[in-house]
Amino acid sequence: MTEPTPLHRLWLTETVRLREEQAGPLEDLEANRRARAAGGDLPTRIQHRALWLAERDGLLNALRHWLQGARLALLVLALVVIVSGAGMAFAALGNGQAAVNVFWALGSLLGLNLLLLLSWALGLAFAGEHAASFGRLWLWLSEKLARDAQAAQLAPALLLMLQRRRLNRWAIGTVIHGLWLLAMLSALALLLMLMSTRRYGFVWETTLLHSDTFVAVTQALGALPALLGFGLPDTEMIRASGDTALNLENARHAWASWLVGVLVVYGVLPRLLLAVFCLWRWRHGSRALSLDLNLPGYAQLRERLMPSSERLGVSDLAPDTLHSAEAGATALESEGxxxxxxxxxxxxxxxxxxxxxxxxxxxxxxxxxxxxxxxxxxxxxxxxxxxxxxxxxxxxxxxxxxxxxxxxxxxxxxxxxxxxxxxxxxxxxxxxxxxxxxxxxxxxxxxxxxxxxxxxxxx
The missing domain is CATH 3.40.50 (Rossmann fold)
Known part of the structure; x- marks a missing residue:
């Protein structure tokens, strides 16, 4: 990251505000002077001041380390969900020695996914927020992999900044649905590979329920996939599969196409649409992010950064350590x-x-x-x-x-x-x-x- 993006500038500004709120004002005479010289409105000057302080005190490097840790954590989680998705597909079909119970297979492929999807939707509808386990794990891993003590201040500042516009739900939602989409695609890929290299027979079994129930459920679940071109076993084929796996090629193809279609429609597509929706909401909302100038940490900077008159007062206390001179580091054109x-x-x-x-x-x-x-x-x-x-x-x-x-x-x-x-x-x-x-x-x-x-x- 060579130049901080607008989001990163806001993030660093919020981090500096929290730091000063907790540990007291920073030595900022030079930062204030540079912000006044840069010009602009008050939010622009506050961000200019915070960016200079962040670069001086190492927060900018800490942000780079946090972002690197976040990417690495996302890669680790992606590898985990790819393996988990493949494991779900293998658990659903088995090794091909025994007939596949279609509804057990469906439960293995979609059960946990649909339960967590329902949990996310209920949390969003009733609580307004949803602290999903994948999201918490990602933030925790990001901080650990950053390996920078100052990076610990960044995550709380980011969450506070996003909560004011309720953007954290969309940011975490993008990560959650993206990871689940990866898991479903991994399950789908292994499912197709296993079905292409092994011969599977499909049955359904029950002790309490009537065969008509399974016929109705199978046709109801297969209705939407059938609109996309996936196969749907007919009524006689469904009834016949309740006794034993049909050793007919068209029966195996129909059940395999039905299972793949149900996985695509009820597993892959919902996560894909939700990931795209959350990403759209995140990008739309993040562009509207701005500083809350009513916060005490920002309100007290107004006179220092946009003074109504220049006044002399008591100097700030000398710092315990001197910062590097960094001669020649000025970004302005110099002459004379x-x-x-x-x-x-x-x-x-x-x-x-x-x-x-x-x-x-x-x-x-x-x-x-x-x-x-x-x-x-x-x-x-x-x-x-x-x-x-x-x-x-x-x-x-x-x-x-x-x-x-x-x-x-x-x-x-x-x-x-x-x-x-x-x-x-x-x-x-x-x-x-x-x-x-x-x-x-x-x-x-x-x-x-x-x-x-x-x-x-x-x-």
């Missing part, structure tokens, strides 16, 4: 070169003499200046960005977070660790801390001015 400094004191003249093609972004020494520059870089990212830092200061989480955020808004980034002013020396341990921190961010750094690189793109 930019030099920016972070928290320099008055002892150092700034800026240095710059080539005409390099712009000076000044010194970031306040929250307002940082936000203003980040907003500009989000809309107009530079191709090359040099960040000047004073290594006499400690590389705290705030500074490193800002460096990483700046780097994510540029095509390529280098960090310039400035020399100490005349008469002062750099602390070796503190300089080593800077080197270690920038290596963790995977950003190149140097103690000399990268002006030639800013101007030309190479040293």
């Amino acid at each position: 070169a930019l030099l920016v400094a972070i928290e320099l004191d008055n002892q150092r003249p700034w800026p240095p003499t710059l080539p005409n093609t390099v712009r000076d972004a000044g010194i970031l020494d306040s929250r307002e200046s940082r936000h203003k520059l980040l907003e500009q870089l989000t809309r107009f990212p530079p191709a090359r960005l040099a960040i000047a830092c004073d290594p006499r200061r400690s590389p705290d989480r705030g500074s490193l977070g800002l460096i990483a955020e700046l780097a994510r808004s540029a095509g390529a980034t280098r960090v310039w660790l400035l020399q100490a002013p005349p008469g002062q020396a750099l602390d070796a341990d503190r300089l080593g801390d800077w080197h270690s921190a920038l290596q963790r961010l995977e950003l190149p750094f140097a103690d000399s001015a990268p002006l030639n690189w800013l101007e030309t793109g190479h040293d």
Whole structure:
């Protein structure tokens, strides 16, 4: 999955909402800024924010793993039902040594299928939902085969999102009827193969019921298949089959065609039609899915993503870990070169003499200046960005977070660790801390001015 589909975007957005509802708000300043820069209405900005957070925190990869697990689980279940369908056909006909009791054979082929089909219909009619065993098993297997701890958050978010439009019944219904259709087709294929390679005789037996009952039932069950061209034993043939299996070729052909026709009409066709119907309802409903903006998790994002006015407030708490800088990962077209400094004191003249093609972004020494520059870089990212830092200061989480955020808004980034002013020396341990921190961010750094690189793109 290279680009998330609209359904996957909604799914990830709902997962992020549940995660924040359970564990508290995420650190989202950059995500909010990128969502505002992307534009669009509120649902579009909420989805843009959630997709960025999902990619940053690993939820997007977890979704890929869950989808892979779902496909593998579906394949496992498909293999199971194919074998089960073949087993039903073999149990119905046996090895050919004894005559086939047509109604026992019919019960083996259709009994469980029709009972579960009736259960699904009753659950849908009276309860409105039906948590079928195949559906629960598929979701459970999908989560287990995903092998990703974060994938556990995806299934509840998907079910909640679908339940609001009652789409889960159609999604699970498509899977259930599709699997049963596969089982019926497997039974039909083996039935035809066995009948083509072995000679079977057909009888019906009873102690309590009258022969007229079996004649009526046989003709009633065979009426619809007969309209499709399948054979139907006549009354005399049905009565004669109650004593012993008729050793007549036309009798065997009539009973075999009747049995195949009943399996097709009452086993294969209902599951096929229901699978197509559920798939149609699912596709029609999934296209109409949207965010419920009345939910608290979404309502409180309105002012942050579509502010009526820009305000300064208290910054969010610093995260426990810094996210990768991912320099050059911006999806926007970048051009030009930019030099920016972070928290320099008055002892150092700034800026240095710059080539005409390099712009000076000044010194970031306040929250307002940082936000203003980040907003500009989000809309107009530079191709090359040099960040000047004073290594006499400690590389705290705030500074490193800002460096990483700046780097994510540029095509390529280098960090310039400035020399100490005349008469002062750099602390070796503190300089080593800077080197270690920038290596963790995977950003190149140097103690000399990268002006030639800013101007030309190479040293």
